[in-house]
Amino acid sequence: MQLPPPPNSPPLSPPLPTARAALFLDLDGTLIEIAPRPDAVVVPPHLPDLLARLSDRLGGAVAIVTGRGLDVARALTREPPVAFAAEHGMLIDASLLPGVEIPPMPAPPSPSDSWRNAAQAYAEAEGLLYEPKQHGFVLHFRSQPQKGAAAAAFLQAMAKDSPFQVMPAHAAAELRPKGLDKGSAVRWLMRHAPFAGRQPIFIGDDVTDRFGIQACEELGGTGYLIPDAFPGPAAVHGWLEGIVGRLAA
Numbered sequence: 001m002q003l004p005p006p007p008n009s010p011p012l013s014p015p016l017p018t019a020r021a022a023l024f025l026d027l028d029g030t031l032i033e034i035a036p037r038p039d040a041v042v043v044p045p046h047l048p049d050l051l052a053r054l055s056d057r058l059g060g061a062v063a064i065v066t067g068r069g070l071d072v073a074r075a076l077t078r079e080p081p082v083a084f085a086a087e088h089g090m091l092i093d094a095s096l097l098p099g100v101e102i103p104p105m106p107a108p109p110s111p112s113d114s115w116r117n118a119a120q121a122y123a124e125a126e127g128l129l130y131e132p133k134q135h136g137f138v139l140h141f142r143s144q145p146q147k148g149a150a151a152a153a154f155l156q157a158m159a160k161d162s163p164f165q166v167m168p169a170h171a172a173a174e175l176r177p178k179g180l181d182k183g184s185a186v187r188w189l190m191r192h193a194p195f196a197g198r199q200p201i202f203i204g205d206d207v208t209d210r211f212g213i214q215a216c217e218e219l220g221g222t223g224y225l226i227p228d229a230f231p232g233p234a235a236v237h238g239w240l241e242g243i244v245g246r247l248a249a
Contacts, residue, residue: 013235014224016242021058022195022221023243024085024186024212025236026204027066027073030226033233034170036142038068038131043076044237051080054240057247060097060194065089065182065202065212067169069133083195088167088176088208089185090135102192105184108177109163110135119175122154136176138169145171168207183211190219203229203236 017023025031028041035041055062063083066073070086070093083094083102094102119137123130126147129140139151152173155166165178186202189195200221202212213223230236 013239013242014229016239016246017199017201019058019247020198021243022061022063022190022198022200023054023058023240024063024065024182024189024200024202024216026182026202026206026209026212027064027068027076029170029205029233030203030209030236031064031233032076037129038140041076043078044233047237048078048080050237050240050244051077051082053244055081055097057244058194060100061198063185063189063195065185065204065209067138067174067208083189085182085185085189087133087135088174088180089182089188090177090180092185092188097194100194102189105180105188108135108180111137111164111175115158115175118158119155122151126151131172133176136164136174138172138174140172142171148173170206181211182208183215186212186215187219190215 028034031047032041032043063085064073064077065085067088068086070084070091073084073086079096081096083097085092090108092102092104094100116137120130123139127144128151131138131140141148141151152166155173155175159166159175163178164175167174167176186200190200200216200219202216202223204212205226216223226232
């Protein structure tokens with residue numbers, strides 16, 4: 001009989017998947033460590049090559065599913081040959097995968113300039129960080145955690161009776177369109193090659209990643225959350241390296 005791990009021991013890594021897996025990977029907090037500011041993250045130098053080798057072993061069925069904007073996500077990872085689902089799945093891009101064409105999802109609404117200006121002015125007045133996105137924006141309060149509830153309430157009032165919603169994130173509140181999340185991105189990608197017909201696996205660390213995990217489970221796959229399945233990004237990298245090594249052998 002296998003004994004349970006001792007209390008406070010690191011989680012056991014999940015089993016390595018087969019060559020028929022499709023991987024959906026969150027970025028901040030999963031592949032790279034969280035930083036005090038979104039623009040202060042440090043990308044491990046080995047990560048782009050790891051993603052490229054992983055994509056090669058899985059026939060291109062690897063996607064970065066992130067709340068980041070598309071251009072930022074591509075730049076941070078140095079444009080490996082993977083698909084991207086940016087802004088929580090609202091922007092789908094597979095242009096870095098040779099020979100792959102995945103159509104974009106139906107275009108969601110974007111907030112008005114007046115909303116953007118009001119949110120930016122609020123952030124400046126409260127000492128918060130305003131992050132614009134194509135289809136929404138974020139108020140970051142990591143440096144002012146006591147102002148998080150008020151920032152979320154400000155956005156909730158703005159989004160009332162509109163096609164937008166407010167979602168919590170790491171020390172942040174984000175306004176974005178309703179009905180689109182990381183789960184809808186997974187479902188869309190799984191309809192198209194090279195993801196279609198594979199077993200989807202999602203790895204994340206945030207409440208927004210649960211939508212992606214739920215979609216994978218509905219499609220016959222699974223998902224893992226940090227810190228339940230992995231203690232942090234370094235352990236995720238080790239697990240991904242294990243997949244590459246197993247499939248290479």
